[in-house]
Amino acid sequence: VVGAIISNAMYGREIEDSAVGMLRSDDGVTGIIESGYTFPSEGGRSGDHFFRFIGSKASVFAFYGKKGEPLIEINTSEGTEFEEDLGHGERMRNVINEGLSAIQEGRVPETNILDAVSILEIQDAVYDHARLNPLTNGPYPMGAAAARP
Incomplete structure (x- = not known):
């Protein structure tokens, strides 16, 4: 983590x-x-989550279209492609269903608890970085960081 901000x-x-x-x-x-819950409650949308990954051969952006549909934009030297992405709820259902199928079939699931732990470690590092400076933490007082195992 090289930069972070958390806002309330x-x-x-x-x-x-x-x-x-x-x-x-x-x-x-x-x-x-970027992740948040900043949409008006009566708008029918809840969380907003945006991702950008930029490498030497491509950039990938995950965002939402005008109607809230999740989209992925892939940019390479050959052009730009757009694909529909899964919504968060559908993605989580797929992960759970795939895990249950793997157990039933006696195989290793595609995702596992170590994947989840890695995601949480990145999330914790973002929060830790943001809490280092009052300009990147607030502007209102925030609760203390939760104890970690």
Whole structure:
């Protein structure tokens, strides 16, 4: 994690309503992850999640279209492609169903708890980085970081 901000400006609660993490891998891939809950409650949408990954041969952006549909944009030297992505709820159902099928069939699931732990470690690193500076944490007082195992 090379940069981060967590904000509770919209709702003023002790938890964030928006967070941005900036990442850089050892091989130079840049990632920007934004996640939040900043849509009006009566709009029918809940979380907003945006991802950008930029490497030496391609850039991949995950975002939402005008009607809230999840989209992926892939940019290479050969042009730009757009694909529909799965919604968060559908993705989680697929992960759970695939895991249950793997157990029934006696095979190793495609995703496992180590994948989830890695995601949480990145999330924790973003929060830790943002909490280092009052300009990247707030503007209202936030609750303390949760104890970690």
